[in-house]
Amino acid sequence: MPPRSVAVVGGGLAGLTAAYRLASRGARVTLLEPSRIGGWAQTQTYPVSFDRDGRHYKGEVTLEAGPRSIRPRGGPGAPAMLQLIHDLGLDDRIVPIPNDHPAAKNRYLYDPDRGTLSAVHASPLALFNPRTAPAVRQLMLAFAMEPFRRSRPPKGDESVASFFTRRFGADVARTASAFVHGIYAADPAHLSLRSAFGILHAAEKKAGSVVLGMLRGPRPKAEVDAETAAWAAIGPLGKAREGWSMYALRGGMGQLISGLEARARDAGVEFRKARVLRLSPDSRVNVETSYGPLRVDHVVAALPPPRLQRVLSAPLPHLSANPSTTVGVVNVVLPLPPKDVHPNGFGYLIPRGGHNPEGALGVIFDSTALPGTDEGGLEGAVTKLTVMLGGPHWSSYGGVRVPAHDDELVPLALAHLQRAFPHLDGVHPLLTVANLNHACIPTYAPGHGARLRELHEAIGTGPWAGRLSVVGAGYGGVSVNDCVLGADLVAKSLDEGTVTGLERWAEWE
Numbered sequence: 001m002p003p004r005s006v007a008v009v010g011g012g013l014a015g016l017t018a019a020y021r022l023a024s025r026g027a028r029v030t031l032l033e034p035s036r037i038g039g040w041a042q043t044q045t046y047p048v049s050f051d052r053d054g055r056h057y058k059g060e061v062t063l064e065a066g067p068r069s070i071r072p073r074g075g076p077g078a079p080a081m082l083q084l085i086h087d088l089g090l091d092d093r094i095v096p097i098p099n100d101h102p103a104a105k106n107r108y109l110y111d112p113d114r115g116t117l118s119a120v121h122a123s124p125l126a127l128f129n130p131r132t133a134p135a136v137r138q139l140m141l142a143f144a145m146e147p148f149r150r151s152r153p154p155k156g157d158e159s160v161a162s163f164f165t166r167r168f169g170a171d172v173a174r175t176a177s178a179f180v181h182g183i184y185a186a187d188p189a190h191l192s193l194r195s196a197f198g199i200l201h202a203a204e205k206k207a208g209s210v211v212l213g214m215l216r217g218p219r220p221k222a223e224v225d226a227e228t229a230a231w232a233a234i235g236p237l238g239k240a241r242e243g244w245s246m247y248a249l250r251g252g253m254g255q256l257i258s259g260l261e262a263r264a265r266d267a268g269v270e271f272r273k274a275r276v277l278r279l280s281p282d283s284r285v286n287v288e289t290s291y292g293p294l295r296v297d298h299v300v301a302a303l304p305p306p307r308l309q310r311v312l313s314a315p316l317p318h319l320s321a322n323p324s325t326t327v328g329v330v331n332v333v334l335p336l337p338p339k340d341v342h343p344n345g346f347g348y349l350i351p352r353g354g355h356n357p358e359g360a361l362g363v364i365f366d367s368t369a370l371p372g373t374d375e376g377g378l379e380g381a382v383t384k385l386t387v388m389l390g391g392p393h394w395s396s397y398g399g400v401r402v403p404a405h406d407d408e409l410v411p412l413a414l415a416h417l418q419r420a421f422p423h424l425d426g427v428h429p430l431l432t433v434a435n436l437n438h439a440c441i442p443t444y445a446p447g448h449g450a451r452l453r454e455l456h457e458a459i460g461t462g463p464w465a466g467r468l469s470v471v472g473a474g475y476g477g478v479s480v481n482d483c484v485l486g487a488d489l490v491a492k493s494l495d496e497g498t499v500t501g502l503e504r505w506a507e508w509e
């Protein structure tokens, strides 16, 4: 039996998943969320109409201000997410992007000085193709030479920038910053290698070379076997996903959020629009909220760690150790078919440096990246793009003014698009939607894993022992898969005794 009464604090993806799973296992769950259910997962649909070539177009577009694509591999979070989608009855909403789809194969790097896009090739043969861009060629050569490089990893953790410089050289480290921008929107010099890209650390540890370690398979066999079993448990869908490079949901991420909310309500979760102001442990936990007090057996904290720290009456270590990054997200809808705007593919990322006065991190070609997700009848007739701005450009890189408001993002995004696609001169967007997402992605600072071990020990032995678990992007990975996995693990093991949510870090060296 799980604890009889549980307060889940925070109604983002992690909190919703924890609430749904716990209530399904018999707990009496109250979910406390002061604002919109879904947290950073924000899907909106907008009406759009326009005339082109004597024809009238009218329909709707679905836009995401937060997550949109899901990985069907890469760790135990991937099967946890697909299992959740399956359990929610959302199989028919899945839009798979097959491994041979242009969105899977065509990903680009943007050179801010030249204003050019170059494809990032998976095949080593691209090295011999004269059309392969110099930065990509350099990347491939550095990978080929990496096994011969001598450099020892430092004793503790290191930053992603230090790792890439050590193993591949400074030029590749700069190019690699583009990939960090695409996931963490962070400065690689401030991001922990082991927490953000643990597989690269494991590969080097195994073989003395990242490339050789990756070829040999860096993950422990027990972990791989557990994941294989988790995929098998999902059934045919778990098999089908082997052919997918990524997937999304028809109607957007909002479908997952509304599906979770509906099922959680069916399972008995009580939703309260309330901010938690204070959490105080005694034999149970007193929860002071903007809606009134509550007394529960257990709290699952699914809010960002620095916010958790503010409401704890008995302090815990390290909750404010990591900074988080602010990202400007601008959705742009153009009255042109995608083929008239950009190459067919997923989109592009931009490395640090160069001429980038708007502080752009990358652009997602939504129409060709995730085709089939829009239900508004305009696919193929309009082009949807998402411009991501800011992150480290607004903090450590400097040189770019931080916008004060959503509205200031639109001219920045359009100026960037104009430079990247000069042929769009004179094309007016049908719609622009801007969101300045404050502190939306945590930057795991080097040493994050060791701090989680200490936090695990502190929760498990002090006044919070058996009364508090933590879940969400602040701890074990920022992807939607990671958030679902953490919530699942807590819900599954709460009936077994003290669960901090950080058990995976108990043995961290």
Ligand SMILES: Cc1cc2nc3c(=O)[nH]c(=O)nc-3n(C[C@H](O)[C@H](O)[C@H](O)COP(=O)(O)OP(=O)(O)OC[C@H]3O[C@@H](n4cnc5c(N)ncnc54)[C@H](O)[C@@H]3O)c2cc1C
Residues within 6 Å of the ligand: 009, 010, 011, 012, 013, 014, 015, 032, 033, 034, 035, 036, 037, 038, 039, 040, 041, 065, 066, 067, 068, 069, 070, 071, 274, 275, 276, 277, 302, 303, 304, 307, 311, 327, 329, 437, 440, 441, 471, 472, 473, 474, 478, 479, 480, 481, 483
């Ligand atoms: C722009 C963007 C794009 C992304 N794209 C992808 C993607 O394509 N794929 C992917 O896998 N991941 C993506 N991510 C990452 C992923 O979306 C997030 O890491 C994840 O949604 C975080 O979920 P969460 O539940 O941990 O936190 P949140 O969504 O931050 O939820 C926390 C909740 O806690 C609430 N809260 C705060 N204080 C209190 C309080 N005192 N009392 C009660 N509640 C409180 C907040 O209101 C919030 O709703 C993206 C993230 C962003 C920002």
